[in-house]
Amino acid sequence: xxxxxxxxxxxxxxxxxxxxxxxxxxxxxxxxxxxxxxxxxxxxxxxxxxxxxxxxxxxxxxxxxxxxxxxxxxxxxxxxxxxxxxxxxxxxxxxxxxxxxxxxxxxxxxxxxxxxxxxxxxxxxxxxxxxxxxxxxxxxxxxxxxxxxxxxxxxxxxxxxxxxxxxxxxxxxxxxxxxxxxxxxxxxxxxxxxxxxxxxxxxxxxxxxxxxxxxxxxxxxxxxxxxxxxxxxxxxxxxxxxxxxxxxxxxxxxxxxxxxxxxxxxxxxxxxxxxxxxxxxxxxxxxxxxxxxxxxxxxxxxxxxxxxxxxxxxxxxxxxxxxxxxxxxxxxxxxx
Amino acid sequence: xxxxxxxxxxxxxxxxxxxxxxxxxxxxxxxxxxxxxxxxxxxxxxxxxxxxxxxxxxxxxxxxxxxxxxxxxxxxxxxxxxxxxxxxxxxxxxxxxxxxxxxxxxxxxxxxxxxxxxxxxxxxxxxxxxxxxxxxxxxxxxxxxxxxxxxxxxxxxxxxxxxxxxxxxxxxxxxxxxxxxxxxxxxxxxxxxxxxxxxxxxxxxxxxxxxxxxxxxxxxxxxxxxxxxxxxxxxxxxxxxxxxxxxxxxxxxxxxxxxxxxxxxxxxxxxxxxxxxxxxxxxxxxxxxxxxxxxxxxxxxxxxxxxxxxxxxxxxxxxxxxxxxxxx
Ligand SMILES: Nc1ncnc2c1ncn2[C@@H]1O[C@H](COP(=O)(O)OP(=O)(O)OP(=O)(O)O)[C@@H](O)[C@H]1O
Ligand SMILES: [Mg+2]
Numbered sequence: 001x002x003x004x005x006x007x008x009x010x011x012x013x014x015x016x017x018x019x020x021x022x023x024x025x026x027x028x029x030x031x032x033x034x035x036x037x038x039x040x041x042x043x044x045x046x047x048x049x050x051x052x053x054x055x056x057x058x059x060x061x062x063x064x065x066x067x068x069x070x071x072x073x074x075x076x077x078x079x080x081x082x083x084x085x086x087x088x089x090x091x092x093x094x095x096x097x098x099x100x101x102x103x104x105x106x107x108x109x110x111x112x113x114x115x116x117x118x119x120x121x122x123x124x125x126x127x128x129x130x131x132x133x134x135x136x137x138x139x140x141x142x143x144x145x146x147x148x149x150x151x152x153x154x155x156x157x158x159x160x161x162x163x164x165x166x167x168x169x170x171x172x173x174x175x176x177x178x179x180x181x182x183x184x185x186x187x188x189x190x191x192x193x194x195x196x197x198x199x200x201x202x203x204x205x206x207x208x209x210x211x212x213x214x215x216x217x218x219x220x221x222x223x224x225x226x227x228x229x230x231x232x233x234x235x236x237x238x239x240x241x242x243x244x245x246x247x248x249x250x251x252x253x254x255x256x257x258x259x260x261x262x263x264x265x266x267x268x269x270x271x272x273x274x275x276x277x278x279x280x281x282x283x284x285x286x287x288x289x290x291x292x293x294x295x296x297x298x299x300x301x302x303x304x305x306x307x308x309x310x311x312x313x314x315x316x317x318x319x320x321x322x323x324x325x326x327x328x329x330x331x332x333x334x335x336x
Numbered sequence: 337x338x339x340x341x342x343x344x345x346x347x348x349x350x351x352x353x354x355x356x357x358x359x360x361x362x363x364x365x366x367x368x369x370x371x372x373x374x375x376x377x378x379x380x381x382x383x384x385x386x387x388x389x390x391x392x393x394x395x396x397x398x399x400x401x402x403x404x405x406x407x408x409x410x411x412x413x414x415x416x417x418x419x420x421x422x423x424x425x426x427x428x429x430x431x432x433x434x435x436x437x438x439x440x441x442x443x444x445x446x447x448x449x450x451x452x453x454x455x456x457x458x459x460x461x462x463x464x465x466x467x468x469x470x471x472x473x474x475x476x477x478x479x480x481x482x483x484x485x486x487x488x489x490x491x492x493x494x495x496x497x498x499x500x501x502x503x504x505x506x507x508x509x510x511x512x513x514x515x516x517x518x519x520x521x522x523x524x525x526x527x528x529x530x531x532x533x534x535x536x537x538x539x540x541x542x543x544x545x546x547x548x549x550x551x552x553x554x555x556x557x558x559x560x561x562x563x564x565x566x567x568x569x570x571x572x573x574x575x576x577x578x579x580x581x582x583x584x585x586x587x588x589x590x591x592x593x594x595x596x597x598x599x600x601x602x603x604x605x606x607x608x609x610x611x612x613x614x615x616x617x618x619x620x621x622x623x624x625x626x627x628x629x630x631x632x633x634x635x636x637x638x639x640x641x642x643x644x645x646x647x648x649x650x651x652x653x654x655x656x657x658x659x660x661x662x663x664x
Contacts, residue, residue, distance in 0.1 A: 233438045234437065234441070241504075247451065255442055
């Protein structure tokens with residue numbers, strides 16, 4: 001298991017290296033660039049040339065990449081040119097990372113907390129109203145674009161009803177102590193309950209928007225997996241032993257049905273950043289997604305490079321965790 | 337009093353958009369304490385459905401069960417789902433056909449045995465583990481303590497079936513139903529499992545319903561045999577009589593189609609012609625008539641009734657006569 005983990009981590013190095021090359025080349029192949037973004041169309045030829053040289057963009061691309069790689073290995077990913085000009089890319093990342101993690105965790109927890117039990121119930125009462133509602137609802141959930149749903153939620157619950165804040169991570173002017181950068185956690189740690197509640201309130205709507213697709217997918221996979229497992233011979237064996245329904249449910253049905261669900265949760269977690277870009281934009285939520293969107297608008301190479309590499313690393317790590325938890329659930333994987 | 341008394345048991349499957357299908361059609365038989373009774377017949381004749389109906393394991397929706405199943409005098413069909421749950425695994429145990437798919441792949445063998453003990457005998461986990469090792473030992477699994485922590489995929493096919501037998505017998509039920517317990521196993525293993533079952537039911541005084549399509553299995557095991565065709569019992573006799581003198585042409589055909597050690601050399605195996613697809617409905621005559629070498633005109637006009645003769649039951653208008661050579 002340890003060797004397996006180490007091998008996977010080594011693979012991660014390879015993945016990151018290849019990806020960094022691709023993203024490096026791809027960004028520079030895009031029309032426009034930081035120079036036009038910074039100076040606009042009105043910049044003089046002179047000023048453009050000067051800035052290009054200053055950013056090192058006049059050198060051949062592999063020289064640029066070599067320098068980038070050298071610095072990156074020592075932890076320097078360059079300074080932001082557009083998102084927060086002057087700040088280092090790492091700094092921006094560290095600032096925003098907790099926001100997106102907080103949002104993603106709440107979203108995935110919501111999706112799992114509702115998706116698994118509802119999927120299970122729908123399967124148990126197959127063809128019942130909950131099942132039909134769930135199947136249609138989850139289809140809609142996958143089909144509706146995230147940003148549309150985000151706008152809808154914001155308009156309804158924030159603008160019209162005023163129940164929840166419409167944007168940001170925290171009410172302006174609130175004086176909260178920072179410890180970890182995870183606002184809810186900070187509020188709890190410092191016992192500033194109002195700050196924790198305020199941060200949580202800011203999370204509700206974006207997390208709901210972000211959770212829709214993972215919820216819908218987890219619901220459907222759980223339902224299908226439970227239906228499959230209910231038909232299995234070993235469930236009939238368990239019944240023939242007269243076990244109580246709760247033991248059969250927990251030990252024999254859910255445990256086996258969780259195998260495909262765990263994979264799905266992993267894939268959905270990995271894909272959250274894509275949804276976060278749109279959700280964070282709608283709710284002006286200062287996370288990685290927002291920085292990524294802004295970075296593209298302003299062609300902020302250093303910030304984009306770092307974010308995308310980090311996103312890929314998170315994705316690979318999440319999948320590693322999935323594979324490891326698979327081994328925990330399924331002895332056939334463990335003892336091979 | 338009989339241990340189990342099945343009388344006029346019928347199971348009708350109702351699927352939306354399909355005509356109702358009668359899988360078991362007025363089956364009656366009984367099992368005395370400690371007795372071994374065979375249910376024999378071709379695929380699809382309703383053996384499994386009969387056993388599932390006795391165990392209360394048929395789907396609650398879509399399967400209509402009528403008739404009566406009395407266990408020690410108590411009607412099982414009128415028990416609530418919860419009451420039936422209390423009896424399964426304690427009074428009645430069951431072993432299924434495919435040992436691999438019948439075991440939960442992600443749960444250690446030990447827990448799959450102890451969970452029955454915990455449920456019905458209220459044993460704490462520790463004590464149940466000791467008992468489970470003992471049970472595995474009794475069914476002939478070597479090194480049982482180590483096996484407790486292993487998973488189904490780590491056991492051989494024969495050992496898996498032994499483990500399932502241990503689970504079914506863990507609470508010393510008075511009745512064990514074995515539904516083709518050897519069909520999925522190698523021939524050599526089959527004999528071992530049958531010997532084990534015979535030994536266990538003899539030692540513990542458990543009654544056994546042995547379900548099989550193979551009369552050879554029945555030969556070494558059963559006191560009494562019920563031959564099923566198309567959801568009905570067509571012949572019932574004590575084992576020796578059935579083998580010595582099969583009366584129903586279907587039974588005769590089944591016997592002629594299995595290899596026998598005591599058969600005269602050169603005798604050919606004769607399969608029963610046709611298939612269940614040729615059946616006619618029971619209310620139009622005898623379901624077996626289209627395949628029957630002995631069929632008469634009445635066989636496709638009058639439904640044969642169950643008649644008793646010389647201590648056996650027979651449902652046939654024109655039974656096989658002694659020394660009759662039945663043409664294939
Ligand atoms: N849940 C069900 N719904 C509808 N029909 C069913 C169901 N279960 C069994 N049947 C039908 O009932 C008939 C009897 O099936 P059963 O499983 O009892 O046969 P069997 O004698 O055990 O045969 P085999 O030797 O193949 O196990 C078959 O025609 C089968 O298709
Ligand atoms: Mg069967």
